[in-house]
Amino acid sequence: MRMVDLIEKKRDGQELATDEIKFIINGYTDGSIPDYQVSALTMAIYFKGMTERERADLTMAMVESGDQIDLSQIEGIKVDKHSTGGVGDTTTLVLGPLVAALGVPIAKMSGRGLGHTGGTIDKLEAVKGFHVEIENNEFIDLVNKNKIAVIGQSGNLTPADKKLYALRDVTATVDSIPLIASSIMSKKIAAGADAIVLDVKTGAGAFMKTLDDSRELAKAMVRIGNNVGRRTMAVISDMSQPLGFAIGNALEVKEAIDTLKGEGPEDLTDLCLTLGSHMVYLAEKAGTLEEARIMLENVIKDGSALDKLKVFLSSQGGDASIVDEPSKMPQAKYIYELDAKENGYVAEIIADEVGTAAMLLGAGRATKESVIDLAVGLVLRKKIGDQVKEGESLVTIYSNFENVEEVKQKLYENIKISTTKVDAPILIHEEITQ
Ligand code: URA
Numbered sequence: 001m002r003m004v005d006l007i008e009k010k011r012d013g014q015e016l017a018t019d020e021i022k023f024i025i026n027g028y029t030d031g032s033i034p035d036y037q038v039s040a041l042t043m044a045i046y047f048k049g050m051t052e053r054e055r056a057d058l059t060m061a062m063v064e065s066g067d068q069i070d071l072s073q074i075e076g077i078k079v080d081k082h083s084t085g086g087v088g089d090t091t092t093l094v095l096g097p098l099v100a101a102l103g104v105p106i107a108k109m110s111g112r113g114l115g116h117t118g119g120t121i122d123k124l125e126a127v128k129g130f131h132v133e134i135e136n137n138e139f140i141d142l143v144n145k146n147k148i149a150v151i152g153q154s155g156n157l158t159p160a161d162k163k164l165y166a167l168r169d170v171t172a173t174v175d176s177i178p179l180i181a182s183s184i185m186s187k188k189i190a191a192g193a194d195a196i197v198l199d200v201k202t203g204a205g206a207f208m209k210t211l212d213d214s215r216e217l218a219k220a221m222v223r224i225g226n227n228v229g230r231r232t233m234a235v236i237s238d239m240s241q242p243l244g245f246a247i248g249n250a251l252e253v254k255e256a257i258d259t260l261k262g263e264g265p266e267d268l269t270d271l272c273l274t275l276g277s278h279m280v281y282l283a284e285k286a287g288t289l290e291e292a293r294i295m296l297e298n299v300i301k302d303g304s305a306l307d308k309l310k311v312f313l314s315s316q317g318g319d320a321s322i323v324d325e326p327s328k329m330p331q332a333k334y335i336y337e338l339d340a341k342e343n344g345y346v347a348e349i350i351a352d353e354v355g356t357a358a359m360l361l362g363a364g365r366a367t368k369e370s371v372i373d374l375a376v377g378l379v380l381r382k383k384i385g386d387q388v389k390e391g392e393s394l395v396t397i398y399s400n401f402e403n404v405e406e407v408k409q410k411l412y413e414n415i416k417i418s419t420t421k422v423d424a425p426i427l428i429h430e431e432i433t434q
């Protein structure tokens, strides 16, 4: 087989065979096929697309390029959740304990990554003592015992995707639905879950800015998952404004605690109940989605979801007393309010820009080397559709710098006030099962 012939085939719009896709991915992983040939191929894919079969083959070739996590020693149907990323997205911290409280096994592999705030692991570091450096067998035992544990990312998961994603990044071929869908799904499948619930974000703060693009990506991922034998569904949710109120690490842990108590923001609660219902249903712990939702509401009301969070934190060395006393988490030195300059209604809260404001405070990583300040961030006091009066706070700013003028400036520019009434955006756009 020659790579040049395969590039030509895709360039001319033909379908690549299973063994051809394997040849490409194996050769790229072991270095026998150079970057320049793979760049030409990804550009051809960008223009010609991939069939459903090619997408599934590409995904599995990338899964097989590295380690695959074996969760077979965990009892029950393991369900994983993946979010395509947004601003202040606290869902993982809420959903883990919430569905584990109903006996759904959550065996989560989580990373750090770049962004406006840290990844789930960074956020959990706001809990003193909590660590994810555990052995595989301890991880499996913890999930069997408590139904929830989190382990750090294995170094050799989908190396083909790592290489390919980095190449796409510098060859203008990230924006291709088949390539994005197989990239994300390869990582989820290698992580070992039996069933996958996808939270595909849409709007200004999301990777996919329009509903049409988000729907196309969601469908592509759902088809890949189901075609390779993992039950997969997707929820398309709003990310035009940040989710919930808190954007920051310790602040989001506090928000997750509030939500597990039934006192969280309405949008975060609703999204967690929606995603959670699908997880419980796929795990076959409920016969219908409606039944699953009622069961989830009950474990919030009776306190067992909150208890599950305590067990989860302490089983991995964390100080669970922060659940009752969140002020034991890192605290910012300075607290400022961003006062509204006029009367009206909140019309826009541009999610990615508000996320950047949190990053300026030190809540996220701009480069791999950046150190996160766990204490700092933003808490929104108003969301789109809310009425505001001049002088009322729009946002509380938690900072370890005394001077936050640049942050305030950025927030004023990206929180738009209208004189006429504005409707709150729709939170859940669509649920896609096939
Ligand atoms: N996220 C991924 O993991 N892969 C992509 O290709 C795009 C976003």
Ligand code: CA
Residues within 6 Å of the ligand: 087, 088, 089, 090, 243, 244, 245, 246, 247, 252, 255
């Ligand atoms: Ca939040």
